[in-house]
Amino acid sequence: MTSLLNQLIRVVKKPQGIPTADTFKIEQETLSPLAAGQLLIKNEWLSVEPAMRGWLADAQNYASVPVGEVMRALCVGRVLQSRHPDYQEGELLLGWFGWQHYAQCDPDAVVQRITSSTLSPSLYLGVLGLNGVTAATALEQLGQPKPGDTVVVSTAAGSVGSCVGQLAKAIGCRTVGLTSSAAKVKACYDTFGYDAVINYKTDDLHSALSQACPEGVNVYFDNTSGAISDAVMQHLAIGARVVICGTASIPQWNPTPMGPRVERILLTRRARMQGFIIFDHMDTYADYVHQLEQAVLNGQLRYTEHITDGLESALNAISELYQGENLGKRLIRL
Amino acid sequence: MTSLLNQLIRVVKKPQGIPTADTFKIEQETLSPLAAGQLLIKNEWLSVEPAMRGWLADAQNYASVPVGEVMRALCVGRVLQSRHPDYQEGELLLGWFGWQHYAQCDPDAVVQRITSSTLSPSLYLGVLGLNGVTAATALEQLGQPKPGDTVVVSTAAGSVGSCVGQLAKAIGCRTVGLTSSAAKVKACYDTFGYDAVINYKTDDLHSALSQACPEGVNVYFDNTSGAISDAVMQHLAIGARVVICGTASIPQWNPTPMGPRVERILLTRRARMQGFIIFDHMDTYADYVHQLEQAVLNGQLRYTEHITDGLESALNAISELYQGENLGKRLIRL
Structure with missing residues (x-):
């Protein structure tokens, strides 16, 4: 040996x-x-x-x-x-x-x-791992979705996003996915059960969001940052929660890139933006894995x-x- | 009549x-x-x-x-x-x-x-009114300061800011005020008891913040937005809370002005930014007025x-x- x-x-x-x-x-x-x-x-x-x-x-x-x-x-x-x-x-x-x-x-x-x-x-590396537990923990603790809420997810077909969409749907939310290809749009509808899906590369983002979220966005689960998020921010409902889980669309943070200021939206909508890192929540990791295992075994989580x-x-x-x-x-x- | x-x-x-x-x-x-x-x-x-x-x-x-x-x-x-x-x-x-x-x-x-x-x-129009109740409610409910926290306040000598600084000091926080003139710096020290005061028009903001907040900023009570806030954001501690109470430094929000993106700071510091409007909290208005009356009568709130x-x-x-x-x-x- x-x-x-x-x-x-x-x-x-x-x-x-x-x-x-x-x-x-x-x-x-x-x-x-x-x-x-x-x-x-x-x-x-x-x-x-x-x-x-x-x-x-x-x-x-x-x-x-x-x-x-x-x-x-x-x-x-x-x-x-x-x-x-x-x-x-x-x-x-x-x-x-x-x-x-x-x-x-x-x-x-x-x-x-x-x-x-x-x-x-x-x-245990994906839906029952860091990705699934990140989705479950951040959605529940920071997103705090209620039945009837509209939950928008960026990278909706991704390993975190797809889990967020399904968990939100399971508690009675309207789920809206943002993704980047026809194949992923299809997966969002057929596999992950989103109520509406937007291809941000081909659809007009603002009109698509207005149509998909007529009551505004209560929870935005953000894995991308950038232009996609800038558009979603314009559609936040009063009291919205924005979960910052990743910044995939921004290739470089040094120097800090510029974007539309969010302060006035946060103020007038009384909205919240909060960053999430799973390593702060390892004490509840096993509990969430157990919940997710049951959901996979029951066929509720794909x-x-x-x-x-x-x-x-x-x-x-x-x-x-x-x-x-x-x-x-x-x-x-x- | x-x-x-x-x-x-x-x-x-x-x-x-x-x-x-x-x-x-x-x-x-x-x-x-x-x-x-x-x-x-x-x-x-x-x-x-x-x-x-x-x-x-x-x-x-x-x-x-x-x-x-x-x-x-x-x-x-x-x-x-x-x-x-x-x-x-x-x-x-x-x-x-x-x-x-x-x-x-x-x-x-x-x-x-x-x-x-x-x-x-x-x-009842100021320290016992909308300004004082805004300060007390937003600081307690959104800022959630703990003894030992560093609390930074923009427009530190203003009618909301001065109240925030004193309330934070009273619960054992280190208070750091940002203001715009020598007269206001003096008022921040002499009248409102800040631990450190920065004149953002004359001081180098980044080095002054580093010196005033060696452990980082746990609560930022923001009444200004703009360049002042951009600097403070760089100094947020892990788990910081940013209370968006006003955007005084930005003259126009249509079209939305650009600023450094906050997503990566919020993510890496697991920080929170949240907008506050007192009209959402009128059910507890009278309770806070009563607390503030006592503090004024006791000489704790100037x-x-x-x-x-x-x-x-x-x-x-x-x-x-x-x-x-x-x-x-x-x-x-x-």
Whole structure:
């Protein structure tokens, strides 16, 4: 076991804007013997997140990955060797194991055990993972939707957005999705059950929003920022809640880009804008996973996965996300 | 009583930007006999508010005053004649009596009775009125300051800001005021007890904020918007609350002016921005007035008033407010 050869993706520079393949380098490394208290994990699934752009950016961020480190990522992997009494060989775990074949880590890298025998382990990186829990937590705690509310979601077919739309629909909201292609519009209607869907690349955004949201927007779940959000802000209802969950449409925040000021809208509509990061809410993570598992098992919560094979397919996966080329949760299978 | 001659200020046009004297016209009108159920009020004090610009603007607002009407204003006046059983002649009332000598109105124009014999009735238009209650309600409900928090206030010497600063100080916050002249800096220190005061016209805002808020800004009580707020936003602490109470520094909102986008700051700092309008909180108005009366009587809450005499002195009073020429709550005495 001591002469295992690991293959890993290292961060070799800070990207300008969207990270591309040259942000990373694939390397091989012989693993050293496992230290006491540690686990040796064999990764099976690696996650790709839009948030990775922020983790890699030079600008101040909530979870920065320094140059020289293995790319930070949530993964599903199996315990190959354990030198910690709480973990047994063969257990399947969700954790911060990074973009690599093998991880040697402390137990604090583990987020949860995966014990379901009926659900694919890959779901714990998407609809039952960071994406689904982000959607559920942010919608409930910041969005505070009530039955009858109109809930608008940007990146409506994405792994967070699609979950937000379905959860809002399940509590009796009118759901309106914003997305970027005919295929995604179809997925929003057919798979995720939105009441109305707007293709922001082809539709006139203002008239489409007026038509889709005749009573105004009570909750705007924002994954994009930029021109899409500027349009939605004009349609906020009195007392609206805007959840800032991502800023996917803005390639660079240094220097800060300009946009229409929001202060007067927030004032006259008595509206609220609030940023959300799931890492502040890990104490309720397991509870939300449990709720989401039930919803998936009952067929109330649907998902799509976009899977590619092999570590090297991760190199361009972040930039492909930002080009909107994925349909569903982006995953790497090893 | 039926041949009383009223003098009143009528709105004759929608102003472009800040309302000036030509927005209004002084007229004389003989009062008609009082209708059943109505009150005849003789105004003693008229209020001048920064919010009046918004009430007069063409753009969508929460309390628009149409052309042709008497200028909407809170006033303190005495009941000269009552044809309603709940009100007696001689009572002193706070209400929406308008910029005029006499008001004939229904009881729903009345906000409260003024019964204190020790406090000047004028205070019910300022520190014990819309300004003080706005400060107290918005600070407590939206700002949610905790002891030890750093609370930054724009228009720190103004009738709302000065009250916010003192209330925050009273619960153990570090208070930092932003203001525009040496006289106001002095008032912020000497009268309102701020821990630090920044003159945004002469100080370097970023370095002054860094020095005054070494732990970042937990609550920003914003009455200005614009460049001052853009600077404060850069200094928000994790979990900060931004209360949008006014937008005094922006002369025109149509078309919407551009500014640095706030989404990334709100996201990375998990911060909240929320608009506040006191008219949503009239159910707790009387409770806050009572708290504020106690604080004034105990000497814990200080105030300044800027009084001019005669109805005609109201004509330029709004524009003078926006030029920062007032020191304290702006009032017209009749």
